Amino acid sequence: MSPKPVTYFVEVYDGRDCLVTFEGKTPFMALAVGDLLNPAGFASNLHMDVQLRAVRIERILWESDAYIGDKVCVYCETITFGDK
Numbered sequence: 001m002s003p004k005p006v007t008y009f010v011e012v013y014d015g016r017d018c019l020v021t022f023e024g025k026t027p028f029m030a031l032a033v034g035d036l037l038n039p040a041g042f043a044s045n046l047h048m049d050v051q052l053r054a055v056r057i058e059r060i061l062w063e064s065d066a067y068i069g070d071k072v073c074v075y076c077e078t079i080t081f082g083d084k
Contacts, residue, residue, distance in 0.1 A: 004063070009071040012037060014052060014078055019043045031057060031074050052076035 010022045010031070020042040022028065037052040056075040061068070 004066070004068050006068045006070055009069065011071065011073045012039075012042070012052065013073060013075045014043070027070070028072065031072060033057060035074075036079075037074070037076060049081045051079055051081065053079050 005025070008024045008027050010028050012019045019039065031054055033054050033056065035054045037054065039050065039052055040048065053076055054074050055077050058073040058075070060071040060073065062071075063069070
């Protein structure tokens, strides 16, 4: 019996709202609390001078009949350029 494939996900949240979900067949680069994310490519509703700062990271693993899921949820606060 061959192992199930793994599907990787990253979800980015601003408060309780999920801004975007990325899905891939290979792991995403590690994210950490304090990392800055530029939402220009996925959250057109945010102003251009806004960035997101990761304040909490949650990892969820599950198994289905078809694959193993590996999801990283990145909870962010909104900051403007120049904030420290």
